[in-house]
Amino acid sequence: MKRLDEIFDIKNSQSLELMNCQQVEDGVCFVARTEKNNGITARIERLDDLEPMPAGAISVALSGSVLSSFYQDEPFYTAFHIACLYPKRLLTKEQMIFYALVIEQNKYRYNYGRQANKSLKDLLLPDANEFPDYVNKISIDNYVFDKKPILDKKIELNTNNWKWFRYDKIFDIKKGKRLTKADMIEGDINFVGASKFNNGLTAQIGNCEHIHSANTITLSYNGSIGEAFYQPKPFWATDDVNVLYPKFELNPYIAMFLCALLPIEKYRFGYGRKWDKEMMQETEIKLPVTKDNNPDWLYMEDYIKGLPYANNI
Numbered sequence: 659m660k661r662l663d664e665i666f667d668i669k670n671s672q673s674l675e676l677m678n679c680q681q682v683e684d685g686v687c688f689v690a691r692t693e694k695n696n697g698i699t700a701r702i703e704r705l706d707d708l709e710p711m712p713a714g715a716i717s718v719a720l721s722g723s724v725l726s727s728f729y730q731d732e733p734f735y736t737a738f739h740i741a742c743l744y745p746k747r748l749l750t751k752e753q754m755i756f757y758a759l760v761i762e763q764n765k766y767r768y769n770y771g772r773q774a775n776k777s778l779k780d781l782l783l784p785d786a787n788e789f790p791d792y793v794n795k796i797s798i799d800n801y802v803f804d805k806k807p808i809l810d811k812k813i814e815l816n817t818n819n820w821k822w823f824r825y826d827k828i829f830d831i832k833k834g835k836r837l838t839k840a841d842m843i844e845g846d847i848n849f850v851g852a853s854k855f856n857n858g859l860t861a862q863i864g865n866c867e868h869i870h871s872a873n874t875i876t877l878s879y880n881g882s883i884g885e886a887f888y889q890p891k892p893f894w895a896t897d898d899v900n901v902l903y904p905k906f907e908l909n910p911y912i913a914m915f916l917c918a919l920l921p922i923e924k925y926r927f928g929y930g931r932k933w934d935k936e937m938m939q940e941t942e943i944k945l946p947v948t949k950d951n952n953p954d955w956l957y958m959e960d961y962i963k964g965l966p967y968a969n970n971i
Contacts, residue, residue: 659788662761663779666716666743671736672708676700679735686710689730690737691722702735710735716743716758720775724768727758741778749786756793757783804969813961821947826939828953829875830903833935834895835868848891852881852898863894870895875902875913877920879933884924888913900935906955910971915958919943 662668676688676699685701687710692699697717704710710733719726720739729751736742745754764781768774825831837849845864853860858876869892878885880898888910895901923941927933933941946954962968 659782660785661779662743662781662783664746665757665783665785666745668779669711669715669742669744671720671738671740671742672711673738674708674735676702676737679703679705687730687732687734688737689717689728689734689740691719691724691726691739693719693723693726696730697726697728697740698734699737705735708735711742712744714744714754716754716761717741718743718761718774718778720778721773724772724774725762725765727761729754729758739773739775741775747786750794751798752793752796753786753789755798756789760784803967805966806969807965808963808968809960810964811960812964813957815961817944817946819947820944821951822942822944823953824939825902825941825943828905828943830905831935831938832870832901832903834870834876834897834899834901836897837863837865837868837894841865848889848893850876850887850889850893850895850899852878852883852885852896854878854882854885857889858885858887858899859893860896865894868894870901871903873908873913874904875908875917875920876900877902877933877938879927879935879938883927883933884921886917886920888917900938906953909959911959911962911968912955914962914971916943919945 676690679688679702681700682703683701685703687698688700688702689697690699697719713730713732715730717728717730717734717736718741720741722739731751760783761781842861843864845862847863847866847869848859849861849863850858851860872889872891874889876887876889876895876899878899890910920943946957948954962971
């Protein structure tokens with residue numbers, strides 16, 4: 659293991675304010691202290707008196723969404739409290755992304771408003787010869803992403819006429835089962851934990867006593883509360899996760915629509931208040947409806963199919 663500043667040169671942020679920049683659709687990426695969209699909150703016009711940060715860096719939020727870390731593969735401008743990490747020796751894109759993931763795993767050190775501006779350099783990271791084998795075997799450039807939607811039409815969202823539905827009216831909710839690391843058997847069955855990363859998958863196991871069906875949705879009620887993911891394959895869910903079995907015909911497009919709405923309620927369940935099965939059954943979700951005031955599943959499906967990158971689902 660090495661200190662971060664032994665692997666990277668740390669460049670300070672440019673401390674720009676988005677409100678003082680001109681936003682344009684095809685402009686330079688503006689990276690801020692967010693944990694979404696690769697840290698990019700807008701694209702702005704290139705500034706006459708300031709060059710963008712060069713591509714090939716890891717951007718790290720030092721406050722706000724502390725330690726949210728992303729590989730930036732094109733030039734970018736930065737907001738306040740962003741560190742830009744440039745490798746001291748040549749690293750592949752895949753290795754840089756792995757480092758971004760490792761850095762972000764230290765988020766737990768910065769709860770309760772603690773910033774990372776002074777201690778970032780001291781974080782311990784694996785040396786390049788300590789990478790897992792898969793990091794050097796995969797090639798991100800081999801993955802082709804189709805930006806086109808499936809449907810030509812784009813459906814607008816208007817929530818004024820949406821209706822509320824209890825979870826237990828549209829789902830059968832089943833609780834996950836505890837499985838400790840010591841009891842895990844090596845295998846290829848997905849294990850879904852209370853994580854907000856990697857579709858909730860935290861391991862692959864060979865235990866097969868409590869397997870949930872594919873084409874369901876997992877929803878964490880403890881840990882990363884409210885994180886919802888569509889599960890296309892059979893899986894084991896930990897006891898901090900509830901599994902939503904649809905009482906309707908679910909498909910990946912409807913699931914993507916619902917997974918965007920389900921976390922909206924998570925703010926109600928912080929500070930030790932758990933979103934357990936009984937409380938979740940009584941929770942309501944607001945959905946688009948048909949003329950008969952039933953959930954409009956076709957609308958949800960078509961909305962997702964009309965979005966860019968829908969072909970990749």
